[in-house]
Amino acid sequence: MEAQNAINNETKSSYDRIYELKVFDEGKLGVKRLIDAGIQKVPSMFVRPLEDREKDFDTCSENISVPIINFADLGENNDRIAEIAKEIIMASNEWGFFQVINHGIPNELLEKMIKRTKMFHEQDDEYKNKILKQNVHN
Incomplete structure (x- = not known):
């Protein structure tokens, strides 16, 4: 019940996101349980402040494309295997994700x-x- 009160208490003037997240986590509510409870609005603890979101747009390029790694000819030779491994490492380090094509x-x-x-x-x-x-x- 304490977790639900923290989630519903969005009008509090001194909003404490860390506290709400802690209560949410300790209550083991889970996002699915919030949906099952029929919430109509995303709880404020899950919404980043507007100024933080605006910063993301300042650094965002419209020509972004997710790294694509082509597994074609994977088993053909060791050079190709090493090349694919380098592509995976680069995509993982710089992007955190990538798309694999021709994986079979x-x-x-x-x-x-x-x-x-x-x-x-x-x-x-x-x-x-x-x-x-x-x-x-x-």
Whole structure:
């Protein structure tokens, strides 16, 4: 209940985002539980201050493209393997993510994986915690 009060208390003049996040975390509410509770507005603790968001636009280029790593000819020679490894390291260090093409994984399998991931995240916390505990101990 304390966590819910902290989330709903958005009119507080001395807004304390750190406190609200701590209460939210300790309450183990989870974003899914907020959605299930029918919230109509994103709690202020999840919204960055406007001045911080505006700074992001100052450094943003309109010509941004996510690094694409082509796995074509991956097994052909060691030089190609080393080249791909360098591309992955660069993309990971500079971007934190990248897109892989020509990986050979059928779209049907990728779609099943996405569907099952969504199904998992729609489960109740008890089920997800059970799975988490199984994986932690293995």
